[in-house]
Amino acid sequence: MNSFLSRVNLLILNEIRLKSTIYLLLVAISFIFLVFNFWGSDSPLFQTLDTLFSLQNSNFIQQNNAAHKFHLVWFPRVLIISSSIFTSLSFTEYHPNNIANFHLSLPATKMEKWVSKVILSVIIFPLVFVVLYQLFALTSYKWNTDLVRLGISDPYLWKYFKDTIFLQCVIMLAAIAYKKYSIFKAILALAVVYVLYNFIELVSFKIFREDIAFVWNGNIPGITSLVDFIDQAGYLINSSFLESHAGIQPNKLLPYIALISLYLSYLKYTEIES
């Protein structure tokens, strides 16, 4: 127990053992959802969800079959949502004081305790999820070879994985900064960043790309038209990507936001008091 690695290793094992119930429950619920989606994509529940997420109108989905939708849309979404819920629970033991006292007093450095959380939430959980998905996809593919699947070497799979990791860094910061509803606050913060980002890009395009026309009469928009106005910018920037890719909305800022969030989460962790 004298090295950084041995202490981090023990902290990760302790965390897995202490949170094994929530860990297994999340993976189980996610896969039950995916399995039901796989065999029951025509059911009213999934039709409603498709409508809610505007998948019915997507050119991408209309041009492809349900299996595409399952592998390229639902798998990444479930991956992101379940990983985010898990990450948001990373620091639950620091909120009741009696548990926080014990964990903060454990003889390991602040860096070791933080690194163990990051490895477990940001890397291990999504990785385990991807491995289980691969097993499921491989099995289902053997039953019906007409279906597409994301193979282990498929670049989309690793793009989903990478985006999930980036997002987990942001959720990690929210989990440590907020005691309650951290996941919702993180999503709200990301939404604000996303809207601002699109707005800035819109203004940049307006200035530098005169060849792209915008339908805007110059008046200050109301709330509904403001959302349309900002969406338009996002669409222009990302339209080529959206045509080929219906899964995760790309965001060029996410890697930078992830790195900053990760650094801030460490700083915030060092300030934790019981």
Place this chain on the structure above:
Amino acid sequence: MIQISDLCFGYNLKKDLFSNLNLDIHPGQIHGLLGLNGAGKSSLLHLIQGLRFCDTGSISVFGQNPQSRSVPLLRESFLLAEEIYAPNMSMKKFVDRFAPFYPKFSLESFLKFLNEFELAHNSHLAKLSMGQKKKALIAFGLATNTNLLMMDEPTNGLDIPSKKQFRKILAHIINENRIYIISTHQIRDLHSLIDNVIVINDGKIIFNHTINDICKNLHFSLAPQESNHSNIIYQERVPGGYLKIKNANGRTSFEPDLEVLFNAIMTVNDSIKHAFQQHSNL
């Protein structure tokens, strides 16, 4: 050794819990930390453990700043909080998971303490009563063999035989390198164990004397009647009569009643201070 200098700390900006608190705590003793509710006993323990950060001033524990929560320091300090942490696992698993962090942890001692507390090693922590959980965690804390052991209200929830066992164990394991700090309301449970009495009030240490010093400076006697004699510093009705505290004037009390002393400190602290000053001037 623990050195606290000019410590200021508060939970809000309007009122400091501690203002310029100074305290030196020496090894080889069991220190009793006493105070009214909300006086800051638990907060002081948390500050010493590095679980809270002071606003100004400094704390040094074995020459290190506890705020850093460095591994060498955390390996030498254990805080048993009043609200104990008993995760959903057996005691055996608890030890397997957390004992490796403490290099001086003795499984042999742990099993011995469990045996004295009449607890089975394979008991499930979540299924134990509050008192049993406390005993399990006390056994773990004592078995870590840290040089600094702090316990916040350790006898709360313990039954009478367990309190006796606790006193017996603690009396046997204290040595000249170790500092034990026990914060308690239940002074009677531990009065025979405490070597040094520290009283905290209004953000300051208002009393910090060893039992030997107390015996040399104050005389405790039981009388059937209340008395208005001028040499009585404080008197309080107790079972069997009135317990009176007087200036020792060369006489030695063998067993001061710490509960009555605490009440005297909270009521007539200036007179108590005066008695100690008189003796030191002699």
